[in-house]
Amino acid sequence: MNRIGMLKKSTGTLLLLLLLWSGGLAQSEQEVSVGKGNPVLNRYLTSSLGSRSVRLKDDHMSPMNYFGGMITPGFGIIKERARSISRFDLLFNIGSIRSRNATELRPMRGDYFRLDIQYAYLRYIKEIGEGKYRWFVGGKFRSHANVRLNEQLDTGFITFIFTNGLSFSTALQRDFQLFNRKFIAFYQVDIGVLSHVVRPNYLNIFNYLDPENDWLEERLRDSDWLTIGKFNSIKSQLEIAYPIKAGNMIKFSYGWDFYSLNNKLKAKGASHEFLFTFMFNF
Amino acid sequence: MKKILYIKLILTLCFISCEDAFFSEDPANDPVNNFETLWNTMNDRYVFFDYKGIDWDSIYQIYRPQIQNTMTDQALFDVMEEMLGLLRDGHVNLRSGFDVSFYDGFYKGHPENFDFQLLEENYLGNYKITGSLINDIIDSVGYIRYRSFNLPIRENDLDFLVNRFKGLKGIIIDVRNNEGGDPANAYRFVERIADQRRHIYTTKYKNGPGKNDFTVSDKAFIEPTGDHPRFHQKIVLLTNRKSYSATNFFTAMLRVFPNVTVIGDQTGGGGGAPVGYELPNGWACNFSTSITYLPDGFIIEDGIPPDIRVDMSTQDKLIGKDTILERALSELD
Numbered sequence: 001m002n003r004i005g006m007l008k009k010s011t012g013t014l015l016l017l018l019l020l021w022s023g024g025l026a027q028s029e030q031e032v033s034v035g036k037g038n039p040v041l042n043r044y045l046t047s048s049l050g051s052r053s054v055r056l057k058d059d060h061m062s063p064m065n066y067f068g069g070m071i072t073p074g075f076g077i078i079k080e081r082a083r084s085i086s087r088f089d090l091l092f093n094i095g096s097i098r099s100r101n102a103t104e105l106r107p108m109r110g111d112y113f114r115l116d117i118q119y120a121y122l123r124y125i126k127e128i129g130e131g132k133y134r135w136f137v138g139g140k141f142r143s144h145a146n147v148r149l150n151e152q153l154d155t156g157f158i159t160f161i162f163t164n165g166l167s168f169s170t171a172l173q174r175d176f177q178l179f180n181r182k183f184i185a186f187y188q189v190d191i192g193v194l195s196h197v198v199r200p201n202y203l204n205i206f207n208y209l210d211p212e213n214d215w216l217e218e219r220l221r222d223s224d225w226l227t228i229g230k231f232n233s234i235k236s237q238l239e240i241a242y243p244i245k246a247g248n249m250i251k252f253s254y255g256w257d258f259y260s261l262n263n264k265l266k267a268k269g270a271s272h273e274f275l276f277t278f279m280f281n282f
Numbered sequence: 283m284k285k286i287l288y289i290k291l292i293l294t295l296c297f298i299s300c301e302d303a304f305f306s307e308d309p310a311n312d313p314v315n316n317f318e319t320l321w322n323t324m325n326d327r328y329v330f331f332d333y334k335g336i337d338w339d340s341i342y343q344i345y346r347p348q349i350q351n352t353m354t355d356q357a358l359f360d361v362m363e364e365m366l367g368l369l370r371d372g373h374v375n376l377r378s379g380f381d382v383s384f385y386d387g388f389y390k391g392h393p394e395n396f397d398f399q400l401l402e403e404n405y406l407g408n409y410k411i412t413g414s415l416i417n418d419i420i421d422s423v424g425y426i427r428y429r430s431f432n433l434p435i436r437e438n439d440l441d442f443l444v445n446r447f448k449g450l451k452g453i454i455i456d457v458r459n460n461e462g463g464d465p466a467n468a469y470r471f472v473e474r475i476a477d478q479r480r481h482i483y484t485t486k487y488k489n490g491p492g493k494n495d496f497t498v499s500d501k502a503f504i505e506p507t508g509d510h511p512r513f514h515q516k517i518v519l520l521t522n523r524k525s526y527s528a529t530n531f532f533t534a535m536l537r538v539f540p541n542v543t544v545i546g547d548q549t550g551g552g553g554g555a556p557v558g559y560e561l562p563n564g565w566a567c568n569f570s571t572s573i574t575y576l577p578d579g580f581i582i583e584d585g586i587p588p589d590i591r592v593d594m595s596t597q598d599k600l601i602g603k604d605t606i607l608e609r610a611l612s613e614l615d
Contacts, residue, residue: 055305062560063309063319099564101311105379106564152377153558154568258304264490270301 038083042247043282048074050253050275052093054112059266061150061159062099068112070095072273083124085136085171091116091273097148110150110159118142120190122171133174140167140190142235144259146269161267162219163259165195165233184241184249192233192259198223199265224263233259247281311562313358317349320362320376320567323559324369326491328569330554330583334370341368355563359383371570371583372526373556378565388523388550388585393593395522395547395606396458401427404602410446413439417446420607423614424453424515428471431463431528437510440474444511452516452614454607455536462527462552472504472535474512475542479505482535483582485555487572496573504535517542518610521588527552533586534576543613544588546606553582 049072056066076089092115099108122136147160171188200222224230237255244250255273309315321342331338345365349358355378363383366374376383402409406425409418414433418425424447428435447453455471472482482504486496506512519536521529521544530549536542554570561567574582590609598605 055301057305060559063562064560065305065308099560100308101562101564103379103564106566108560108564150558152560152564152566154375154556154566157558256301258301260304264495268305270304 038081040079040081042078042080044078044080044249044279045282046074046076046078046089046251046277046279048072048076048091048275048277050074050273052095052114052271052273054093054095054097054114054269054271056097056112056146056148056270057268058148058159061148061153062108064099064101064108066097066099066108066110066148068095068097070112070114072275074275074277076277078279084138085120085122085124087118087120087122089116089118107152109152110148112146112148114144114146116142116144120169120188122169122188128172129174133172136169136171136173138169138171140169141165142167142190142192142233160199161259161261161269162198163195163231163233165192165231167192167233167235182243184243186237186239186241188235188237188239190233190235191228192231193227195226195231195233196223197226197231197261199261199267226261226263230262231259232262233257241279249279249281251275251277251279253277309562312351313349313353314351316358316561316563316565317346317362319561321346321365323567324366324569327488327557327559327571328369328374329488329571329573330369330371332493333573333581333583336369341365356380359565366567369569371554372550372552373554373568373570376565376567388526388552392523393547395594396524397594397599397604398427398459400599400602400604401607405604405607412442415439415443417443419447419450420454421611421615422451423611424450425456426453427456429460431460431465431467431532433463433467435467435470437470440471441511444474444513447513447515450515452518453513454518454520454610454614456520456607457525457529457532458520458522458546458606459524460526460529461524461550462529465528465531468528468532468535469504472532473507474510475517475536475539476504476506476512477539477541479503480538481577482538483531483574483576485572485574499575515541516614518613519544520546520606520610521549521586522547522606523550523585526550530582530586531574534574534582537586537589538577543590544586545590545592545610545613546588547591547593548585548587549582551583551585553584 051069052072053069070093072091072093074089074091079086095112097110097112102108118140120138120140122138125135125137128135143164145162150157167190169188169190171186173186175182175184198219235257237253239251239253241249241251253275258270261267325338345361348361359378359381362376366376366383367385370385370387372385372388374385405420406418409416413436416427426443482502484499484501486499489495489497519533519542521533530552533544533549537544553574555572556568557571558566558568576582592606592609594605
């Protein structure tokens with residue numbers, strides 16, 4: 001099997017495993033919770049569309065900051081229980097990024113591909129603010145990959161980072177009235193605690209072509225378990241949901257996320273994400 | 283309760299505004315800073331300073347004083363080109379919007395050792411062009427000419443050639459003047475020659491700014507794959523100084539097989555796989571960031587010597603003879 005075929009197969013298998021794992025978590029949680037006073041209140045299938053603006057600085061590629069904007073489709077599942085909320089999200093981006101010094105002669109641009117798969121479990125703690133806010137604490141698993149193709153860098157045109165991390169999460173939820181209509185606000189912050197970061201120690205197409213290369217094995221060899229300091233990640237998200245008919249909702253959300261890898265192959269990335277989401281109650 | 287709302291708003295705004303604090307500003311786009319970026323990048327990531335006995339710090343002392351922020355792009359490019367030329371590396375290039383610097387010392391000043399017109403007129407009567415491979419039969423020997431590794435080699439092409447040359451005394455693979463390209467084509471070709479799994483070379487990659495920041499050595503192997511037909515005959519590989527980069531790797535791969543003899547001149551080299559980096563002005567520089575060794579420890583950066591050293595003689599050329607090809611034919615006789 002050729003390299004690309006292997007890569008596709010490996011990536012596909014990994015994604016499938018992640019999806020199954022996430023589904024398994026949700027399922028097992030349901031089985032344990034039933035009968036313990038944590039009944040399911042609402043379940044939503046979500047479908048999102050929005051935009052993301054990205055800022056990247058990859059010291060192995062360029063001393064410049066790169067910026068770009070792109071369309072963001074996404075899908076997810078939200079399960080609200082009496083005492084917990086679990087959320088699974090999948091977001092995908094394709095776009096391009098550019099440096100501010102780009103010119104027609106020296107384009108300084110790259111194609112950008114990004115995938116985020118995340119599962120959060122938040123446990124209700126208590127009401128605060130005279131009962132107006134519901135406070136949740138929990139954790140989040142997040143798998144993030146971004147790949148850039150920069151043709152101007154010749155055979156070193158592939159740069160990427162792939163992280164799987166566990167975050168500490170906390171959230172506040174409250175209902176409020178606006179124009180005599182009920183809205184639900186939800187604010188969540190995730191701070192990365194432990195991450196498995198895969199970034200090749202050598203960014204060159206030659207390295208991927210060697211017929212004897214075990215691509216996955218080499219990428220795992222390039223990987224590290226990193227904690228705060230070496231790999232910092234944070235995500236902050238504010239959502240406003242508006243109930244419509246039949247228990248469905250529409251939601252607007254703004255999210256900001258940032259990561260910083262501080263080993264030999266330094267890289268930083270941040271993005272602002274605006275999403276409109278339809279939440280189908282099932 | 284408004285306090286909590288305010289805290290949320292402040293936190294959100296804080297994350298937005300903090301972003302600038304996390305990212306360093308773009309470096310200044312002026313000649314001095316572009317030069318410093320280039321010099322520092324090479325200093326941290328280029329691999330052959332020790333091997334080539336180059337004192338990069340002293341080179342800085344020579345070239346840095348020549349840079350002023352008032353100089354033109356062309357003048358800056360000229361200084362950088364001259365400085366990079368001291369690395370004597372064909373995999374080091376600087377690409378601006380108006381020019382590309384390159385090193386040609388790996389073949390200039392050496393015998394040319396190749397003349398395709400002479401071949402066409404005196405050896406290749408009615409050759410076939412199978413994909414990117416010119417091929418013919420000369421005195422019961424199969425001849426394959428591959429002029430660039432940028433031209434794809436397809437499995438079907440190799441199937442055709444194996445069948446065409448079945449039963450012949452031997453095969454000549456001519457990669458003279460082949461300046462490289464995609465090494466995937468090299469692997470595909472060599473898999474048809476491999477008799478068994480063999481260690482072809484070892485590579486280590488620079489992975490940090492320190493002098494000794496290298497990955498562990500990565501051994502590359504090659505073996506016959508699949509059910510594809512293979513060349514079983516004796517093989518002669520023809521090389522000259524313009525056999526560079528992927529062709530250099532191709533030579534390194536082939537020479538480990540006992541049925542292969544390399545004839546001609548030393549290859550041009552190019553043993554460090556290049557990566558690229560940008561300067562603040564958008565010029566891109568590529569440079570070698572890996573060192574490749576033959577199984578016996580020989581570094582292939584400056585070329586691989588042939589098993590039998592032959593130059594094309596002027597006298598032979600005048601009578602329409604390719605001295606190197608003639609030597610290959612006699613070797614296979």
